[in-house]
Amino acid sequence: MSITSATPGASRARLVYALFLALPVLLFAVFYLLPVAETILTSFQKWNGLSAHRTWVGLRNYTALFGQERFLHSLINNIKWLIFYLLAPPSLGLALALLLNREIRGETIFKVIFFLPYAIPPVAVASMWRWLYEPSHGLITVVMQSLGLGALAQNWLGNPAIVTYAIMGAALWWTAGFSFIVFSAGLRNLPSECIEAARLDGGNAWQIFWRVTFPLLWPSTIIVLGLSAVDAMRIFDIVWAMTNGGPAYASDVLATQMYDVAFGRLNMGQASAIAVTLLVMAAVFILPYITYMARHVERTEA
Template sequence: MKKLTPYLYLSVPLAMYFVWVIFPIFQTIYVSFTRWDGMTRKVFVGLENFRRLFSDRYFLLSLSNNIKWMIGFVLLSVPIGLLFAMLMDQKYPGQRVFKSLVYLPMALSFVVIGQIWSWILEPRSGVLNVFLRAVGLGSFAKAWLSDPQVVTYALILAALWRQIPYAMILFLAGLQNVSKELVEAAVVDGANSFQRFWYVILPQLRPAMVIAITVNIIDSLRAFDIVFVMTRGGPFYSSSVMANYMYIHAFHNYRMGYGAAIAVIQFLITLGFILLYLYNVLKREERE
């Protein structure tokens, strides 16, 4: 009975995980090979949905937007999050207040953040355009959410407001494992602040860096709620991402098979990054 007890405790959450996660994954894969409107009988069509995907310019546009999200999240949220983490790790008056203010967006959902940034980016009375006009930069004021050339970057900017504190928390956790003895030895050897950071602290932050990059890539691939709240993927799909495009086809156009095919492509791309992360973790554990 003692041997069975752990498995009995695990049985309920594992059963729920299978019902709510594993089974829907396989069900979605099956539906992706069919033509189905969600009500009538499924018709098996093989790889037709996938062939149509890669000739669908709006899907390719959504995929390219996800790549822009990925680049923005990795190149901006990771280094800025690391910078904030280094600042928060110092001792100075008001440190806790400043840390709380930076972390505040993490307490908000992307739906709330999307609504807040919709007000900020409003073309006439939005805070950003009002500020640009006030400082004499009115020529840079735009209809940020209705200009196809800039709308994706405006959405990424809004999402970074929440993503940067998340990266900061990951790096703050990593800084707790940095050897103080090595840092003190570098000070004794005459290393300046940049040298201590580059040659002593940053190498020890590699595990946190791998986690931060992987999590940001996965979050960029599953971006949906902030896009849906702020633009619905418009104008003319210019801000659409894969999750948003999948939702439109599956639940607006009732093309469940085509929507499932988009979900499968998104799942495979995400799974690739997860497996790469697990490979790095296992490889590091073997070295240790």
């Protein structure tokens, strides 16, 4: 480093680096920075998305939203999704990883199966689960009836009180595989001596897990939770494909409402205000995480 930076070659290298960075940085500026800035600007305007005419309306898009039942409901659903994403797929993924962690026959095939749904497009997940949830002939209802639980069967996607939880069921099946492989890799890298030592000290499996394994798994946990939060903020495809946000907006999240208001009702100003709300929410939850990760990278390479 000290040798190269003193030579004239270093400044030429800098030029080469700048040239390399030009295209990615340009794409980033044009497709991220500018659109985000434009969305913020549009959120203070009234615009139908097509005409050249835009009217400045100040904060009116925001005040209208925060007095609107649909919007507040979407916001609450987003928070529900965040809680769901932070708890359910990581827990199931960790349980599956622990299940396969000790020697087990057919480990490879189980791994393939548990991770498989994560490869599939969310639209395909939605299409299959709509059929599973079909209220009269769907697999879930039929299986419940054959178990004598028919009375508990629901119109899963048609009942506003449970539709969001029904979609979460599909999302759990779809996403648990991601947590599963991260935790599997984490468990493989654990120092087995620590766990062996705890076992020799007479700890039972439960104690060993909570006092030794789980704390040692922290690097995997932080990755899983961080990326789950990102996924929760981006939640759109599976809700849109399963219910379009319905029935009667019951399963709406900010992103589906935004999409409907923008491209269904051509109210770009209000849609942008919803987008900005989502951006602020994402920033509150995710910026501390990126800062932590960037510092972590710096530290491990220092």
